[in-house]
Amino acid sequence: MDTIETFLDNMFAPYPATPRLTEARGELRAMMEDAYNDAIAHGKTHNEAVGQVITDFGNLHELAPVLGIAADIRPDAEPQAAPAADTPTGPSRPAYPVVTLPEAQALAQAKRSTASPLAHAVSLFVCAPTVLIVLTSLTQTGRIAISDNTASFIGIAFALLLVGLGVGMLVQRRAAFSSVRHLIEGKFTPDPVVTAWAARERLNQETVRTRRLTIAVFLCIVSALPILAVGMLVSEQDSPSELYGVGVAISLVIIASGLTIYLPATWAASTYTALTHSGGSEEDDAPLINFVASIYWPGMVVIFLVWSFAFNAWKFSWIMWPIAGALFGLFASVRTAWRKLH
Numbered sequence: 410m411d412t413i414e415t416f417l418d419n420m421f422a423p424y425p426a427t428p429r430l431t432e433a434r435g436e437l438r439a440m441m442e443d444a445y446n447d448a449i450a451h452g453k454t455h456n457e458a459v460g461q462v463i464t465d466f467g468n469l470h471e472l473a474p475v476l477g478i479a480a481d482i483r484p485d486a487e488p489q490a491a492p493a494a495d496t497p498t499g500p501s502r503p504a505y506p507v508v509t510l511p512e513a514q515a516l517a518q519a520k521r522s523t524a525s526p527l528a529h530a531v532s533l534f535v536c537a538p539t540v541l542i543v544l545t546s547l548t549q550t551g552r553i554a555i556s557d558n559t560a561s562f563i564g565i566a567f568a569l570l571l572v573g574l575g576v577g578m579l580v581q582r583r584a585a586f587s588s589v590r591h592l593i594e595g596k597f598t599p600d601p602v603v604t605a606w607a608a609r610e611r612l613n614q615e616t617v618r619t620r621r622l623t624i625a626v627f628l629c630i631v632s633a634l635p636i637l638a639v640g641m642l643v644s645e646q647d648s649p650s651e652l653y654g655v656g657v658a659i660s661l662v663i664i665a666s667g668l669t670i671y672l673p674a675t676w677a678a679s680t681y682t683a684l685t686h687s688g689g690s691e692e693d694d695a696p697l698i699n700f701v702a703s704i705y706w707p708g709m710v711v712i713f714l715v716w717s718f719a720f721n722a723w724k725f726s727w728i729m730w731p732i733a734g735a736l737f738g739l740f741a742s743v744r745t746a747w748r749k750l751h
Contacts, residue, residue, distance in 0.1 A: 412459050413441050420469050424482055433476040440605035441466050447608035450615075465601040472602060508597040513607060513684055516589040520676040523582040528672035530582070532665035533575035537568040538713065539658040546654025595686055607681040614677035621674040628667035635659040709733045 421434050441462050448458035466472065473479040541564025547553045548560040555563075586593055635656035713726055 413438065413445065413462065416463055416467075417441075420467075427481060430478060430481055433478045433481075436476060437466065437472065440602060440609075443609040443612065444601075444605045447612060450612070465604065476602070505591070505596045505598050507600050508592065508603050508684065509600070510603050510606060512589060512592060512597075513603045513680070516586075516592045516683060517607075517610060517676065517680040519585045519589060520680050523585050524673040524676045526578045526582050528669045530575040530578040531672060532669045533571040533578075535661055535665040535668065537571040537575075538564075539661050540564045540567040542654045543658045546652075592683055595683075599685060604685060607677075607684045611677045611681040614674065618671075618674040618678060621671045625667035625671035628663050628670070632660040632663040632667075635663075705733075705737060 417434055417438055421430060424430055444462045444465060445458045448461050449455070453461065469482065473482055541561070544553065544555075544560035544564045545557065548555055548557050553560070591597055636653065639652045639656045709729065713729055
């Protein structure tokens, strides 16, 4: 870190060592160290990280308004109009306004306060078909004294109820971002101080996120055990089909539990990603991907129900969920890559 210290010495050398400038120097050093540690954590070498930090924080006049020292380094200077775009006297004007620290903090607070509702909504979507799967499986073997139609009605009604609750949570969550919608859409110009602040928040939460991710991955792996246990412990002759349905339902609940544990810990990383992808280039994909998702996942539910009911395929139809997830992830990745290339 000697390089950063020397750089700061040179940066503040022309100005008197007033208490305010000394305090601002300490704040700037902390931001530069956070940005350096974040670059190292993402695989950059020491020289690359230092170069990136100096590039991002190298202009004290640009950072002065954020640090509150504009008057200290230019006490007699009057505000100057920004040079016109595409003129020889200066760079092009940013397409979007520069993000401010209060805006970034509002975004982080919105993500943090709505992280749990997001996790609960996703978990409700995953658990929606569980009652339908269990009831229809049990009625087929006479374990429950109700008709197949009654079991199907109760299961579908329960699934629609859970989906409705999940959608309601997502609608309420969306309202929390009304004041920072331009940040979600990437319609802003990054600010190095804000980026450093977001990096610090992400680093502070990284231990928690990693721990919860480990637990979620473990639960996703373990979720296959109920189905495997049914297949290994019960022979085909005396294996009632309802056990497979119960196994699938338990697997879905385990997966939902993993998502409930992990998703609330992603708010800081999500905030950092949002604040470092500006200009609307990558975020423009979000509306299309969300629109496809709104059609894709209900369609998967219909296919699952038709396949399971029409062909009595409860033993195997559950496999469509991991396949559907992989296909949707592939679509989102291809869409983002295509946008970058074009």
